[in-house]
Amino acid sequence: MTKTEPRITRLYLLLYPFTALAVAINLFLLGLMWQSIGLSAIPPVIALIACVPLGLPVNWWVTKWVRGLIDEAEGRK
DSSP states (O other): OOSHHHHHHHHHHHHHHHHHHHHHHHHHHHHHHHGGGTOOOOOHHHHHHHHHHHHHHHHHHHHHHHHHHHHHHTTOO
């Protein structure tokens, strides 16, 4: 295990609540937009439940992005 792996894991765990809530908000708003074409809206509770598994891959992408920004700021890239 390299020295950067624990940092990426900690960053992943730190960012997950924010990423998961952003996914839930976007799902809920998408459900509201669906009403314009006649579909039913997604209730907020369902959006919160769905954000748990959907937030994992999104959080991986966000963690990689933030890690790249940190590397750039520290002059490693």
